[in-house]
Amino acid sequence: MAYFMVVLLDDNRMGKLRGTGLEEHIKYMFGGELRLLEVEVTEELKDKILAEFETARVDSRGAITDVPVAFMRELFNQVVEKKSLGPEVVEGVLAKINEIKEMAAKESEYLPPPDIE
Amino acid sequence: MSGLLIERPLPHGGRLVERVIEDKRVARKIWKSCNAVYEIKPTLHYETGVPVRNVYREIMSICYGFFSPVEGSMKQAEVERVLKERRLLNEWIFPYPLVFDISKDDLNKLGVEVGDRLGLTLKGKPFAILDIEEIYEIDPEELAYKTFGDPETNPEVVQQKFDKKHPGWVIYRSHQPYVLAGKYTIINPPKFKPPFDRFWFPPRKSREEFEKRGWRTVINHQTRNVPHVGHEFLMKCAAFTGDVEPCPGILVNAVIGVKRRGDYPDEAIVEAHEAVNKYGYIKPERHLVSIVLWDMRYGNPLESLLHGIIRQNMGCTHHMFGRDHAAVGEYYDKFATQILWTKGIPSFGFPAPPTDVPYGLKIRPQNMREFSYCPTCKEMAYSETCGHKREKLSGSFLRGMVAEGVQPPSIIMRPEVYRVVVKWWKQFGYPFCNEKYVINKEKELEVDLEDL
Numbered sequence A: 001m002a003y004f005m006v007v008l009l010d011d012n013r014m015g016k017l018r019g020t021g022l023e024e025h026i027k028y029m030f031g032g033e034l035r036l037l038e039v040e041v042t043e044e045l046k047d048k049i050l051a052e053f054e055t056a057r058v059d060s061r062g063a064i065t066d067v068p069v070a071f072m073r074e075l076f077n078q079v080v081e082k083k084s085l086g087p088e089v090v091e092g093v094l095a096k097i098n099e100i101k102e103m104a105a106k107e108s109e110y111l112p113p114p115d116i117e
Numbered sequence B: 001m002s003g004l005l006i007e008r009p010l011p012h013g014g015r016l017v018e019r020v021i022e023d024k025r026v027a028r029k030i031w032k033s034c035n036a037v038y039e040i041k042p043t044l045h046y047e048t049g050v051p052v053r054n055v056y057r058e059i060m061s062i063c064y065g066f067f068s069p070v071e072g073s074m075k076q077a078e079v080e081r082v083l084k085e086r087r088l089l090n091e092w093i094f095p096y097p098l099v100f101d102i103s104k105d106d107l108n109k110l111g112v113e114v115g116d117r118l119g120l121t122l123k124g125k126p127f128a129i130l131d132i133e134e135i136y137e138i139d140p141e142e143l144a145y146k147t148f149g150d151p152e153t154n155p156e157v158v159q160q161k162f163d164k165k166h167p168g169w170v171i172y173r174s175h176q177p178y179v180l181a182g183k184y185t186i187i188n189p190p191k192f193k194p195p196f197d198r199f200w201f202p203p204r205k206s207r208e209e210f211e212k213r214g215w216r217t218v219i220n221h222q223t224r225n226v227p228h229v230g231h232e233f234l235m236k237c238a239a240f241t242g243d244v245e246p247c248p249g250i251l252v253n254a255v256i257g258v259k260r261r262g263d264y265p266d267e268a269i270v271e272a273h274e275a276v277n278k279y280g281y282i283k284p285e286r287h288l289v290s291i292v293l294w295d296m297r298y299g300n301p302l303e304s305l306l307h308g309i310i311r312q313n314m315g316c317t318h319h320m321f322g323r324d325h326a327a328v329g330e331y332y333d334k335f336a337t338q339i340l341w342t343k344g345i346p347s348f349g350f351p352a353p354p355t356d357v358p359y360g361l362k363i364r365p366q367n368m369r370e371f372s373y374c375p376t377c378k379e380m381a382y383s384e385t386c387g388h389k390r391e392k393l394s395g396s397f398l399r400g401m402v403a404e405g406v407q408p409p410s411i412i413m414r415p416e417v418y419r420v421v422v423k424w425w426k427q428f429g430y431p432f433c434n435e436k437y438v439i440n441k442e443k444e445l446e447v448d449l450e451d452l
């Protein structure tokens, strides 16, 4: 099975994505209103994510879900930084695993609100 | 009048219970006549100590008539009858035991007896009185089991024995072992804090509001969630029921009470529903958001019965029920509520639907499935109508999106609704109810009280 992680895109994220060359890989749901990218995850990386984050799971399509929000935010940052949807994106996230775990531990207390209005 | 027209039903029990004294002079006199005074405490989880209920909410809902014809804390014979037949001693159907429970220590300290008048304070201020007609002991664990049923006794709908993972079971399990039974009277009406104050339409007021708006028929939407577009379509389309014309009124009635972690905050729920009419998705002339105080018991069919009672008392003619109505886990059949309202559940005392038994309800159930986006129809489509593959939206997917700080597309959640979510997120530092919110809410409550 091929594994992947979904990166959701809103207008704010679309702006940051401009110029990365990834726009052509955007997939659409809900009549084109929901935009997303799929990041490739290798078997080895999938096992590592499941081992490191106990809430993480793999759904029937092979999507890895239920990881901490801090993970998902960094996943997007890495997509922009690496300008890629390959396994090096998740590798980049896992390189910051201590930082993510620290933030994840605080997630039940605090989540930074989005910067609107 | 044509036989086709549906009339607004009388309150359950035939008349609205109203046990609220507004005149402070009278109230002070009553307060002076109390034999003892007791500060209302939250019910704490019998194991973890986390607040799971506050009886003040029951007192409010009883005295303002949401639970008509219930007038107070139930006597032992009434509790037994409710558990056996889901009927009050005056024959009217009712799903749950409601009691004023206290610990043995508190009972001894108070030293009250039958015939005494107990003054109840809330947040340190006089709030209500309880005229004690009976004092008896309960076994909270037995009460918890009997309240919700079990697979042997209620094989039609109960699939699994109840346990401490069920929040309603925990509420009854956490009751104190002594009950003071008798009528409540509120002698110092609490003032709702914003934003709740503008959504407070107790039955007399909601019925007056319906009259004023010319809402001949009104369909209720039960909620304890921020509305996504699927909910909006349920409301819009369920309102096409009615009689010779669609219901002119849609009442959203949000259940406000103890929260579970991961729920949206109550403040966000009521304002998000308000945003649906404020920004015209359903015009405000047709849509009214209101609240009722109740710590949800999650009793699926039993909860739906209580919801029917509350909304009939508020003056609604119709009530939407969804799959898994007010359910948690898989204790009940997913369609238990539908079964109750279409066939009845004999083991719960309903050989026929609650609308077809003596002393039953008059409100009409509207059993609904769900709406989701169909890329072929290019619209929000009804699950039982559209024959295509639809893009289903799970609650956890949407919550994940929100938690990540990604704005959901407007076909999933209206931008104005999302802005309300973010507004309260900024306030509480969290988009959902976390432990801090839950504990703080039970300390602060939705109301403040003035001096008497």
Ligand SMILES: [Zn+2]
Pocket: B374, B375, B376, B377, B378, B381, B386, B387, B388, B389
């Ligand atoms: Zn379709």
